[in-house]
Amino acid sequence: IVSGTVGAGKTTLLEVLAKRGLRSIPEIAAELINEQVQVDGELVPWKSELAFHKFEDLLLRKRIEAYIVAGKREVCFFDRGIPDAIPFFQVEAKSVPLVLLEAARNIRYNQRVFYLPFWEEIYEKSPFRPQSIEEAINIDMLLRQTYTDLEYTLVEVPKVAVEDRAQFILNATEPA
Secondary structure, three states: OEEEOOOOOHHHHHHHHHHOOOEEEOOHHHHHHHHHHHOOOOOOOOOOHHHHHHHHHHHHHHHHHHHHHHOOOOOEEEEOOHHHHHHHHHHOOOOOOHHHHHHHHHOOOOOEEEEEOOOOOOOOOEOOEOOOHHHHHHHHHHHHHHHHHOOOEEEEOOOOOHHHHHHHHHHHHOOO
16 A cells, blocks of 8 residues: 555655556545546535545445455555545544444555655645645544554655655565
């Protein structure tokens, strides 16, 4: 998994890794939000309580499908994993659905999670990323706690040029 708060550079990093021939699963939430924003749809998490829950249900189903399709035959990087949804419930002061908690505990990715910390210099708000800097920092803290609670090892990716970040991950995934 490549995780981190909103706007930390995950998608850009995974695009660079893909250019180097590595397989990746794109950020499913971003794809869903992009589709809805393009058509002024209702299924975006900030529209209403009902939209938030429908969005999160669909997101969980699609993340489980992506996990199954990816298989375990080759290295594959996920732009966020199932556990990444948990902090978004916490930020909204909503209880985390039991089905999400169970999925996060039982569907296990590689032990090491490459974590991109909040980086104010590259953070940009957009229609697809409406969170303030303060919200992004809070999500950063909650994501770290979520992965730690689920007993993953966070490997913090340094705040350097994207090519250097990609090389850092490649070096960390090579067999010893």
